Amino acid sequence: MKRIEYIYESDTHKWMAITRDPSKLDHIIDTNEFLIINSDNKGLLLDPGGLEIFPIVFSSISRDFSPDDITHIFSSHQDPDIISSISLWLEVNPSIKCYISWLWTTFLPHFGGDDTTYIPVPDEGMEINHGNVNLSLVPAHYLHSSGNFHLYDKKAKIFFSGDIGAALLPKGQSDLFVRDFESHIKMAEKFHKRWMGSERAKKKWCERVMELDIEMLCPQHGSIYTGKNVRKFLEWFYALEIGYA
Ligand SMILES: [Fe+2]
Numbered sequence: 147m148k149r150i151e152y153i154y155e156s157d158t159h160k161w162m163a164i165t166r167d168p169s170k171l172d173h174i175i176d177t178n179e180f181l182i183i184n185s186d187n188k189g190l191l192l193d194p195g196g197l198e199i200f201p202i203v204f205s206s207i208s209r210d211f212s213p214d215d216i217t218h219i220f221s222s223h224q225d226p227d228i229i230s231s232i233s234l235w236l237e238v239n240p241s242i243k244c245y246i247s248w249l250w251t252t253f254l255p256h257f258g259g260d261d262t263t264y265i266p267v268p269d270e271g272m273e274i275n276h277g278n279v280n281l282s283l284v285p286a287h288y289l290h291s292s293g294n295f296h297l298y299d300k301k302a303k304i305f306f307s308g309d310i311g312a313a314l315l316p317k318g319q320s321d322l323f324v325r326d327f328e329s330h331i332k333m334a335e336k337f338h339k340r341w342m343g344s345e346r347a348k349k350k351w352c353e354r355v356m357e358l359d360i361e362m363l364c365p366q367h368g369s370i371y372t373g374k375n376v377r378k379f380l381e382w383f384y385a386l387e388i389g390y391a
């Protein structure tokens with residue numbers, strides 16, 4: 147079973163982090179899922195993961211929230227560890243809508259769904275409302291997918307950064323939050339060098355994200371950066387030479 151923790155709670159909404167499965171098999175990369183629950187008790191699930199881990203994600207969420215009430219999915223990009231579970235989520239709720247870059251809307255139906263399932267996000271990003279919660283979909287193209295978005299919650303000051311900020315943690319290392327930045331970032335370096343291919347896109351993304359007020363930067367793999375570690379991460383990434391490993 148995965149751990150579930152609330153990383154933000156207010157009168158309008160809350161964020162559930164679904165992380166760390168001690169029973170996960172070694173040949174599958176570990177992932178974090180996040181669920182935004184609005185005051186109408188409707189869920190928006192961020193990067194729900196692959197079909198292989200669907201049962202564990204579903205049952206972990208079910209301990210505290212009815213998965214039938216997940217009405218929307220946000221998919222940062224098209225990778226199997228991000229969104230290959232979509233067909234199983236559509237069996238839970240056939241009317242689920244999934245935000246994804248317009249670039250991928252004719253590719254994702256290979257995983258499942260029909261012509262009403264996917265909401266194309268334009269290259270410049272967009273504002274969305276999940277009930278009373280306003281969220282921004284922020285462009286992150288070429289980092290690493292050619293059609294790639296992150297999600298910013300201005301009120302909660304949470305930035306969901308998909309594969310950016312990802313770290314491959316050793317087995318048994320289960321910290322939800324980054325504790326020691328210097329040792330943590332060593333586990334992120336190779337990943338970023340190999341998976342992030344565009345220096346120009348990286349600099350533009352860093353400059354844009356440095357403008358935002360962020361308390362927590364939540365990647366899809368590894369631990370969450372909080373407080374000063376958010377800025378440290380952005381400065382580290384800005385300076386990192388990428389495109390090789
Ligand atoms: Fe990816």
Ligand SMILES: [Fe+2]
Nearest residue numbers: 225227309366
């Ligand atoms: Fe990933």
